[in-house]
Amino acid sequence: MANFYPEHLIEEIKQANDIVEVLGEFLQLKKRGANYLALCPFHNEKTPSFSVSPSKQIYHCFGCGKGGNVYTFLMEHENLSFVEAVQYLAKRAGIQLPKKEIAPEERSRYEHLYFANQVARNFFIKQLWETEDGKKVLKYLKEARGLSEDTINHFELGFAPDAWDKLLNHARTLKLSEEDLVKAGLVVEREDGSGHYDRFRRRLIFPILNFTGKPIAFGGRALSREDKAKYINSPETDLYNKSKVLYGLNFSRPHIRKLEYAILVEGYMDLLALWQGGFQNVVASSGTAFTSDHARLISRYAPTAIMLFDSDDAGIMAAKRCAPHLMAAELDFKVVLLPEGEDPDSYLRNNGSEKLREMIENALSFPEFIYNTLGPSFEKLSSREKENVLMELVNVAAQSDSSIRRELFLKESAAIFDIDLNSLKNELARLMQKGRGPAREEVKQTAPAALQRIQLQILAVLIENMNLLEKALLELSEDDFSDPVIKGIYNKMLLLRSKNPSMDVSYLLNHISDPEQSKIISQASNMELGTRDTERLFSDFARRLKALNLEGRRKTLISRIASAEKAGDLRRAEELTAELKELTEKSSAEEEA
Numbered sequence: 001m002a003n004f005y006p007e008h009l010i011e012e013i014k015q016a017n018d019i020v021e022v023l024g025e026f027l028q029l030k031k032r033g034a035n036y037l038a039l040c041p042f043h044n045e046k047t048p049s050f051s052v053s054p055s056k057q058i059y060h061c062f063g064c065g066k067g068g069n070v071y072t073f074l075m076e077h078e079n080l081s082f083v084e085a086v087q088y089l090a091k092r093a094g095i096q097l098p099k100k101e102i103a104p105e106e107r108s109r110y111e112h113l114y115f116a117n118q119v120a121r122n123f124f125i126k127q128l129w130e131t132e133d134g135k136k137v138l139k140y141l142k143e144a145r146g147l148s149e150d151t152i153n154h155f156e157l158g159f160a161p162d163a164w165d166k167l168l169n170h171a172r173t174l175k176l177s178e179e180d181l182v183k184a185g186l187v188v189e190r191e192d193g194s195g196h197y198d199r200f201r202r203r204l205i206f207p208i209l210n211f212t213g214k215p216i217a218f219g220g221r222a223l224s225r226e227d228k229a230k231y232i233n234s235p236e237t238d239l240y241n242k243s244k245v246l247y248g249l250n251f252s253r254p255h256i257r258k259l260e261y262a263i264l265v266e267g268y269m270d271l272l273a274l275w276q277g278g279f280q281n282v283v284a285s286s287g288t289a290f291t292s293d294h295a296r297l298i299s300r301y302a303p304t305a306i307m308l309f310d311s312d313d314a315g316i317m318a319a320k321r322c323a324p325h326l327m328a329a330e331l332d333f334k335v336v337l338l339p340e341g342e343d344p345d346s347y348l349r350n351n352g353s354e355k356l357r358e359m360i361e362n363a364l365s366f367p368e369f370i371y372n373t374l375g376p377s378f379e380k381l382s383s384r385e386k387e388n389v390l391m392e393l394v395n396v397a398a399q400s401d402s403s404i405r406r407e408l409f410l411k412e413s414a415a416i417f418d419i420d421l422n423s424l425k426n427e428l429a430r431l432m433q434k435g436r437g438p439a440r441e442e443v444k445q446t447a448p449a450a451l452q453r454i455q456l457q458i459l460a461v462l463i464e465n466m467n468l469l470e471k472a473l474l475e476l477s478e479d480d481f482s483d484p485v486i487k488g489i490y491n492k493m494l495l496l497r498s499k500n501p502s503m504d505v506s507y508l509l510n511h512i513s514d515p516e517q518s519k520i521i522s523q524a525s526n527m528e529l530g531t532r533d534t535e536r537l538f539s540d541f542a543r544r545l546k547a548l549n550l551e552g553r554r555k556t557l558i559s560r561i562a563s564a565e566k567a568g569d570l571r572r573a574e575e576l577t578a579e580l581k582e583l584t585e586k587s588s589a590e591e592e593a
């Protein structure tokens with residue numbers, strides 16, 4: 001796995017990239033004791049169980065068990081191959097790598113899809129800047145929408161020409177297969193099966209980039225009113241999971257973290273306008289339905305989200321749709337209510353950044369927002385209408401797992417709508433009883449049997465003090481490990497140690513390609529051992545493991561004797577009894593030793 005670049009270089013690059021700093025670019029890490037904690041990016045959770053150890057330079061999630069070092073993280077989180085992860089971190093640390101052609105088997109599983117997307121992105125960009133039709137679009141972007149060339153370049157905007165096969169033909173000249181283009185969502189199969197056609201035609205193209213800057217999908221915005229769909233997006237592919245991606249987040253996450261809040265807009269254009277206007281902590285839900293996954297994505301970087309939508313009914317509806325999800329992710333959230341007829345882009349152009357900043361600073365709480373967007377005043381509504389309005393708020397409150405948050409939210413609602421808090425609380429209780437309230441996500445954890453646990457503990461001690469491997473060679477045999485994964489790790493450790501006596505856990509992880517094994521290693525290396533006397537601990541554990549193994553064998557023998565007797569095979573029963581006797585003597589002899 002690690003032999004593409006020289007070993008020492010891989011180590012050097014790893015050491016130049018502190019795991020806390022690298023993961024900190026993707027996660028909101030909080031210091032807890034000697035370690036850092038974050039919400040796990042690999043499973044849904046509200047209480048952080050993802051731990052990063054600066055001293056060991058590894059991470060581990062106590063919820064889902066994922067773990068590893070900086071390389072593993074990038075491979076898992078960004079779908080990179082090992083070689084690509086090395087290249088990414090080398091670049092990050094300013095370390096020169098020897099120039100090498102990457103062999104096909106070193107490319108990531110999705111390399112062909114990335115390649116297809118890169119070809120498409122470059123094609124769209126060229127179409128925008130170098131064709132007659134493209135230049136018209138460019139002119140529109142600059143003059144009508146006020147975008148600078150910097151912004152257009154930064155977001156790598158492109159243009160899909162008004163043709164059925166321009167991208168397809170271009171891709172063919174680069175030997176891209178139609179199969180890959182279909183898998184990347186760039187072309188669509190004709191209904192009569194006679195071939196394919198370009199998905200994006202006569203559209204402004206917004207590449208959707210992952211955190212390492214590679215295009216994983218595209219958003220296409222209509223350029224004329226004749227086009228029925230305002231937005232066309234790439235379909236979900238192996239690279240693109242709509243619920244896990246927010247447009248612009250690859251650029252805005254450091255700003256979101258720094259300012260401790262995210263501005264949530266709907267459209268690509270809104271995002272670009274805000275970015276250019278100096279609001280760089282912005283993300284857009286463009287072209288996809290906003291989900292709790294999106295809200296959780298924001299919550300990884302900041303505790304607060306501010307919704308900035310159009311002032312029309314559609315914008316108000318959008319805010320109402322987002323609110324329960326933001327609450328479910330335990331985000332604080334507010335809404336900017338723009339003056340009638342304005343959208344974020346137009347407001348910014350008409351009023352300037354300072355005015356918008358004021359609007360954002362004075363954003364409304366969600367109950368205030370609801371109160372202010374009611375057509376007639378709340379007092380003039382019928383009882384039924386009032387009930388609907390209030391139940392909407394109760395439903396939002398119900399999404400939080402925190403009873404304090406729910407109460408605070410209802411308290412504010414009660415004050416704004418001048419209604420008794422208790423009646424809201426009663427409705428909340430009723431709603432939550434019906435089970436429409438928060439559904440807690442529980443991570444299944446099967447309790448490891450004693451035998452499983454002791455093997456893991458031995459591994460933990462060996463990882464903590466690798467010098468004990470010599471002792472293990474004398475006191476244990478590989479057959480003592482009944483768990484195939486742990487046995488595999490144990491053998492690997494012995495092998496690696498013979499090559500590199502100063503091996504540490506991060507080095508070990510670099511040489512593990514089986515994800516099951518790296519998971520167990522990170523789990524073991526995060527176990528509390530409770531003492532520094534690892535040598536004594538190892539001996540205790542080794543003795544217990546042997547005792548448990550003996551006990552297991554004894555139980556098997558006893559049940560086999562019973563079935564032999566039942567079957568009337570007395571000779572067999574006698575043989576087995578002799579075996580049992582021998583085993584029992586052996587175990588008591590060992591106990592005395």
Ligand SMILES: [Zn+2]
Nearest residue numbers: 040043061064
């Ligand atoms: Zn996890």
